[in-house]
Amino acid sequence: MSVDVVDVREEPRDVPERFLSVRDLRVHFPTDDGLVKAVDGLSFDVERGQTLGIVGESGSGKSVTSQAIFGLHKGSRARVSGEIWLNGQELVAAHESQMRSLRGQEMAMIFQDPLSAMHPFYTVGAQISEAYRVHNDVSRKAARQRVVEMLDRVGIPDPDKRYDDYPHQFSGGMRQRAMIAMALICSPSLLIADEPTTALDVTVQAQILELIKDVQTEFDSAVILITHDLGVVAETCDSVVVMYGGQCVERGTVDDVFYRPEMPYAWGLLGSMPRMDRQRQQRLTPIQGQPPSLIQVPRGCVFNPRCEYTHLVPERRCFTVHPELVDTAPGHGVRCHIDPEQRREIFTNEIRPKL
Amino acid sequence: MIRFIIRRLAGAVVVLWIVSIITFVIFQLAPLLSHTSPVYYYIGKIPFPPHSPQLRELEHRFGFDLPLPQQYWHWLHGILFGQTITNGTGDVVHCTAPCLGYSFRLNTAVTTLITQAFPVSLSLAVGAATLWLLGGISIGTASALRRGKFIDRLGMTMALGGVSLPIFFTGPILLLVFEYKLKWLPNVSYQSITSDPAQWLRSMVLPWIALAFLFAALYARLTRANMLETMGEDFIRTARAKGLSRRRVVVKHGLRAALTPIVTIFGMDIGQLIGTTVITETVFNLRGLGWLSISSIQQQDLPVIMGVTLVAATAVVVMNLIVDILYAVVDPRVSYT
Numbered sequence: 001m002s003v004d005v006v007d008v009r010e011e012p013r014d015v016p017e018r019f020l021s022v023r024d025l026r027v028h029f030p031t032d033d034g035l036v037k038a039v040d041g042l043s044f045d046v047e048r049g050q051t052l053g054i055v056g057e058s059g060s061g062k063s064v065t066s067q068a069i070f071g072l073h074k075g076s077r078a079r080v081s082g083e084i085w086l087n088g089q090e091l092v093a094a095h096e097s098q099m100r101s102l103r104g105q106e107m108a109m110i111f112q113d114p115l116s117a118m119h120p121f122y123t124v125g126a127q128i129s130e131a132y133r134v135h136n137d138v139s140r141k142a143a144r145q146r147v148v149e150m151l152d153r154v155g156i157p158d159p160d161k162r163y164d165d166y167p168h169q170f171s172g173g174m175r176q177r178a179m180i181a182m183a184l185i186c187s188p189s190l191l192i193a194d195e196p197t198t199a200l201d202v203t204v205q206a207q208i209l210e211l212i213k214d215v216q217t218e219f220d221s222a223v224i225l226i227t228h229d230l231g232v233v234a235e236t237c238d239s240v241v242v243m244y245g246g247q248c249v250e251r252g253t254v255d256d257v258f259y260r261p262e263m264p265y266a267w268g269l270l271g272s273m274p275r276m277d278r279q280r281q282q283r284l285t286p287i288q289g290q291p292p293s294l295i296q297v298p299r300g301c302v303f304n305p306r307c308e309y310t311h312l313v314p315e316r317r318c319f320t321v322h323p324e325l326v327d328t329a330p331g332h333g334v335r336c337h338i339d340p341e342q343r344r345e346i347f348t349n350e351i352r353p354k355l
Numbered sequence: 356m357i358r359f360i361i362r363r364l365a366g367a368v369v370v371l372w373i374v375s376i377i378t379f380v381i382f383q384l385a386p387l388l389s390h391t392s393p394v395y396y397y398i399g400k401i402p403f404p405p406h407s408p409q410l411r412e413l414e415h416r417f418g419f420d421l422p423l424p425q426q427y428w429h430w431l432h433g434i435l436f437g438q439t440i441t442n443g444t445g446d447v448v449h450c451t452a453p454c455l456g457y458s459f460r461l462n463t464a465v466t467t468l469i470t471q472a473f474p475v476s477l478s479l480a481v482g483a484a485t486l487w488l489l490g491g492i493s494i495g496t497a498s499a500l501r502r503g504k505f506i507d508r509l510g511m512t513m514a515l516g517g518v519s520l521p522i523f524f525t526g527p528i529l530l531l532v533f534e535y536k537l538k539w540l541p542n543v544s545y546q547s548i549t550s551d552p553a554q555w556l557r558s559m560v561l562p563w564i565a566l567a568f569l570f571a572a573l574y575a576r577l578t579r580a581n582m583l584e585t586m587g588e589d590f591i592r593t594a595r596a597k598g599l600s601r602r603r604v605v606v607k608h609g610l611r612a613a614l615t616p617i618v619t620i621f622g623m624d625i626g627q628l629i630g631t632t633v634i635t636e637t638v639f640n641l642r643g644l645g646w647l648s649i650s651s652i653q654q655q656d657l658p659v660i661m662g663v664t665l666v667a668a669t670a671v672v673v674m675n676l677i678v679d680i681l682y683a684v685v686d687p688r689v690s691y692t
Binding site: 067070072096100101102103104105108109111113116117118119120121123130131134135166168182 | 588589590592593594595596597598599600601608611612615685686687688
């Protein structure tokens with residue numbers, strides 16, 4: 001019997017020209033209660049030097065997406081399908097060892113809560129140095145040198161001393177800076193920041209965002225910024241993906257989504273955002289209802305239980321037909337059954353004055 | 356760091372001092388409650404009729420007629436500086452520090468009895484601890500990493516068995532199989548590690564296994580639970596996101612955090628074990644502290660009981676002290692102040 005060594009998975013697929021291209025990504029978790037569709041058919045692209053914002057409520061699949069790009073679901077019970085192309089390399093089918101050499105080197109992640117994201121028993125310097133030494137065959141001393149430089153770069157004063165401090169001896173902002181230093185130590189071309197400023201106070205937030213922007217220009221990295229803070233997105237991103245119930249419901253440039261949003265959920269998000277450049281209203285407008293269950297996803301449009309405009313669509317299609325993500329303008333995709341003309345009208349006449 | 360150690364050391368001394376008072380008082384209660392002359396608990400018989408002048412004279416020679424604090428002081432003084440003991444019939448024994456008293460039944464100083472028994476208990480505890488740590492931690496880790504799989508089920512079933520089966524069951528079975536049937540370890544009797552290391556090892560293997568089986572089960576469950584919790588922590592995700600190998604993630608980041616709380620429990624277990632391996636010692640015919648305490652209780656040999664109690668308590672206190680200091684070393688978040 002002869003053994004066929006040809007990889008049977010290999011089929012002709014068109015390699016996208018984009019730097020990072022996610023296509024029809026699905027991440028499903030089988031649980032005792034049923035299949036949790038955390039991410040269900042998500043597609044987006046990011047170029048080097050660009051920043052993509054992924055926004056949405058808690059549980060809309062933002063973090064699961066970033067972990068899927070990192071292949072962190074490999075070895076767990078999660079079922080991941082679709083394609084993730086990074087620099088011409090497909091990641092969903094890639095082997096764990098292949099992913100390992102990419103992690104930390106080609107792509108790096110900045111986590112939300114740097115206190116729990118750093119190991120409590122190792123010094124900050126040692127943890128960053130470890131990230132460097134996995135991918136670079138250098139001496140301990142050379143690695144230390146490099147880490148101290150990096151700590152200095154991200155604005156940690158007295159870096160040579162702070163190298164030997166433990167995470168709990170750092171302040172919140174310093175820890176986040178150290179996390180960023182850890183992410184940048186191998187000059188990754190893709191940087192995913194998973195709610196990097198959530199745990200920080202506002203002045204530190206601005207500094208951290210500034211820092212991420214700076215290093216992005218320096219390394220010409222692609223950045224994915226995962227957040228539920230729309231203000232952060234408006235300030236830092238080039239394009240935006242609005243996620244709801246594990247799906248992208250609207251995507252486009254920051255201008256598209258902030259000044260010409262067409263999906264009722266995006267309207268709701270904008271309405272719930274406090275703004276300093278407008279006259280103060282009595283109160284913010286919340287989106288009524290609860291985020292959808294990811295096990296029993298509503299039939300038709302995921303947003304239909306909370307949508308105020310379903311009566312505009314004939315034949316109750318909002319409740320029966322799952323809408324496709326359709327481009328309403330080049331690069332501006334919307335997942336909604338309402339007629340595009342009518343959507344724009346509603347936004348201009350009803351929504352915008354209230355924002 | 357030095358100040359931290361000194362303060363803990365001082366604390367330990369205070370605890371030991373209190374333990375010595377309690378030990379002393381408790382054992383003064385025995386003659387009092389049974390309305391027997393304390394002479395009985397010291398020499399094992401009452402050579403003169405109760406309330407007779409000769410008995411009074413004997414009690415006086417032992418110092419039982421002195422106030423309790425003074426008796427305590429003599430006892431403590433003996434431990435610290437040694438003392439001269441008379442058995443009341445003219446024999447005078449000089450007992451050098453640390454003098455824990457004199458067993459008139461065995462005609463031996465208590466300190467001598469304990470120095471003979473202590474190495475046996477220590478060998479038993481340390482050897483078994485090494486085995487159960489290795490076994491428990493590896494089984495627990497494997498179970499946690501293969502949660503719900505065959506290895507996990509097997510490991511946890513064994514752990515359940517280990518916790519449920521008492522040593523007076525596993526011990527004789529080990530003896531039956533390895534000593535009598537297979538004759539791998541025939542007729543071994545204890546030899547100290549210094550006089551005959553090979554014989555020492557042979558005599559200790561089975562007791563180690565029996566004792567370790569019991570504790571390994573406990574540690575396997577503990578390790579599994581801690582490991583499961585740790586592997587879900589954010590810093591493990593960070594370690595993976597750095598591109599570390601799975602082995603490094605598990606050992607350097609996972610185990611390091613999961614095992615730290617086990618240090619505490621381990622120290623206390625070992626300290627306690629030194630004076631309490633009675634059943635293991637009985638099953639395997641080892642003359643350790645457990646055996647010494649049981650036989651002295653049966654003989655109502657008060658000086659020996661007091662001595663063993665004090666030594667066993669000291670073992671616990673010392674191990675606790677070591678754990679405290681060690682914990683500050685392994686967990687940088689613990690401050691020395």
